[in-house]
Amino acid sequence: MLNVTITESAQVYLAGLLEKQNCEGIGVRMFVSDPGTPKAETCIAYSRPGEHNEEDMVVEYEAFNAYFEQRSIPFLDEAKVDFAEDKFGGQLTIRAPNSRLPNVTDDSPIEDKVNYLLYNEINPGLASHGGVVSLSEMAEGFAVLEFGGGCQGCSAVDLTLKEGVEKTLMEKIPELKGVKDVTDHTDTSNAYM
Secondary structure, three states, X not given: OOOEEEOHHHHHHHHHHHHOOOOOOOEXXXXXXXXXXOOOEEXXXXXXXXXXXXXXXXXXXXXXXXXXXXXXXXXXXXXXXXEEOOOOOOEEEEEOOOOOOOOOOOOOOHHHHHXXXXXXXXXXXXXXXXXXXXXEEEEOOEEEEEEEEOOOOOOOHHHHHHHHHHHHHHHXXXXXXXXXXXOOOOOOOOOOO
């Protein structure tokens, strides 16, 4: 279920922008890039006819259609798009409090579960050594991880990977086949050990 608010003032502002595009049937598309991570950004883009995905959720507003990326919907929960006029014209703001931290459930994609555990359980422990680990990609059921900070080039990274990160992820995400490390550990400039 979609729980996104586009205020009346934001709808008027967006309709004005869309009108200037001189494109029949143009709408907006809302999505979150890097959802569920500290790098998450909530975006609104033009969506010309045929540019949206078939899986997108469509909401019809008075002056335009808004398309919401299916993958982003859990991260857009309680999002609000607003427009406030000021002496310089005005500002469109997007607040998406759940874009970086989704409500992870048993039905969530494995990628969301991995990111949730990395950022809420694993990285706080690694931070004491100046380290961090992030999900690079999911490949054939494996979490492909990249270490940074004090973990990159650290002599104990194999132990950290196998006994810490992989063990935690495998215990809490049974459908995960394993983890792989794609970090270039030859760079030891920030290594903890």
